Amino acid sequence: MNRQGLQIGNKAAEFPFIQGGMGVGVSLSGLAGAVAREGGIGIISTAQIGFREADFEKDSKAANLRAMVAELGKAREIATAADGSCKGLLGYNIMNAARDYGDYVRTAAKAGADVIISGAGLPTDMPEYVEGTDTKIAPIVSSEKAARIILKMWDRHYRRTADFLVIESAHAGGHLGFSRDVLERQNEEGFDKEYDEEICRIIDCAREYGEKYSVHIPVIVAGGIMNAGQVQHAFSLGADGVQVATPFVVTEECDAHRAYKQAYINAKAEDIEIIISPVGMPARAINNPFLERIQKEKETIRKCYRCLEKCNPATAPYCITRALIRAVEGDVENGLIFCGDNVGYLTEITTVQEVIRGLFP
Ligand SMILES: Cc1cc2nc3c(=O)[nH]c(=O)nc-3n(C[C@H](O)[C@H](O)[C@H](O)COP(=O)(O)O)c2cc1C
Incomplete structure (x- = not known):
């Protein structure tokens, strides 16, 4: 080319x-x-x-x-x-x-x-x-x-x-x-x-x-x-x-982590979800037990890392810092896995x- x-x-x-x-x-x-x-x-x-x-x-x-x-x-x-x-x-x-x-x-x-x-x-x-x-x-x-x-x-x-x-x-x-x-x-x-x-x-x-x-x-x-x-x-x-x-x-x-990469390889088009992140912005992520769980119940936030200007730990359904760290460290069942539309x-x-x-x- x-x-x-x-x-x-x-x-x-x-x-x-x-x-x-x-x-x-x-x-x-x-x-x-x-x-x-x-x-x-x-x-x-x-x-x-x-x-x-x-x-x-x-x-x-x-x-x-x-x-x-x-x-x-x-x-x-x-x-x-x-x-x-x-x-x-x-x-x-x-x-x-x-x-x-x-x-x-x-x-x-x-x-x-x-x-x-x-x-x-x-x-x-x-x-x-x-x-x-x-x-x-x-x-x-x-x-x-x-x-x-x-x-x-x-x-x-x-x-x-x-x-x-x-x-x-x-x-x-x-x-x-x-x-x-x-x-x-x-x-x-x-x-x-x-x-x-x-x-x-x-x-x-x-x-x-x-x-x-x-x-x-x-x-x-x-x-x-x-x-x-x-x-x-x-x-x-x-x-x-x-x-x-x-x-x-x-x-x-x-x-x-290798497991994060594997989650990408395993993901099909139908596994992609549009979520609203704790900051109120839409985001794209791979559906997993974590996403299903937080739709039903709020996670207890024990500590605020003060990462995002607009996140309020009192009302946020989960801590986005912890969820993203869990995923990147390989806990792909309990973490938030962001992805683009072509992951499938x-x-x-x-x-x-x-x-x-x-x-x-
Ligand atoms: C796992 C993941 C994490 C991302 N994190 C950020 C981020 O922290 N800040 C940001 O501006 N964009 C972020 N993006 C967006 C990318 O930088 C990029 O612009 C976008 O994903 C391009 O589309 P593609 O993934 O289809 O190539 C992220 C994308 C993915 C897939």
Whole structure:
């Protein structure tokens, strides 16, 4: 396939793709490092990243900030060739909905992240925390409306624009920027075609702001992409690259427990559920005894990790931190397993190189 890399300002990756950040603990240094080594953009999820640190129970924020820096260092080691070169880039996904969001972004930029990507809400104050650094920033949006709000705010308040933009469709994994009603219609005929038009409008919006600042704002399309045809389709709409997450879960290099990867392999299309997470946002997950149980009874929350700004432990049906950690550590019956819409197509453990070859033969 004829392909060009991805240029984001003064930074470049050999392949025009980003491996989407996956929390908790699914995309850490192992996966992100391998992706960057192969020439892509490897993304470490900062969501409760310190869960394996000794002091996580006592001071999860301190554990998270420390683990963030350590994981980027490990990823750089994996990604860097013997001659000191690296074909890809490395960065973080930091959810805007995270409590102390600004401290995480500041730490990420200071640690030398090439890029930071923020979704799960509108990261209207993101530029403030990277000022004076060379870290490139991107919001994740699902609508033209959201793109316009963010770019207008950044323009007005910070006299700058986005370094790149990620568009996440309704087929993506984790928390989703669509209402439940929209998500229920996503397999209907014409849904994707209609969304392609939204993608084109978001690209037009990026071009407008790019012109204003005399820069090219690369636009990256995400959600349900797992083969070369889908990559080509995104390019045909005017995208500069794609973001892919779910297919990377079943790689040897992915940081999740083997049982988590096996749950992906076992999952069929009919096992996918749209849930409302404790923060009130829709999310996609694999149906399991945990999901069935929490629909009937609330879980006792013994401790609040203060992870998300809007979660109230008094009313939340379960602790999302604990549920995600249980899953990534291999307790797939009792944990929350986020997934993308294409999980049903994954049938075996592969490697990062093989996933990339499928996208860019
Ligand atoms: C297991 C899992 C965890 C995810 N966690 C996050 C997250 O913490 N923050 C975020 O912005 N996106 C998260 N995502 C979304 C991905 O980064 C990505 O944009 C999306 O899943 C792309 O669609 P795909 O999985 O179909 O390729 C997650 C996705 C999955 C599958």
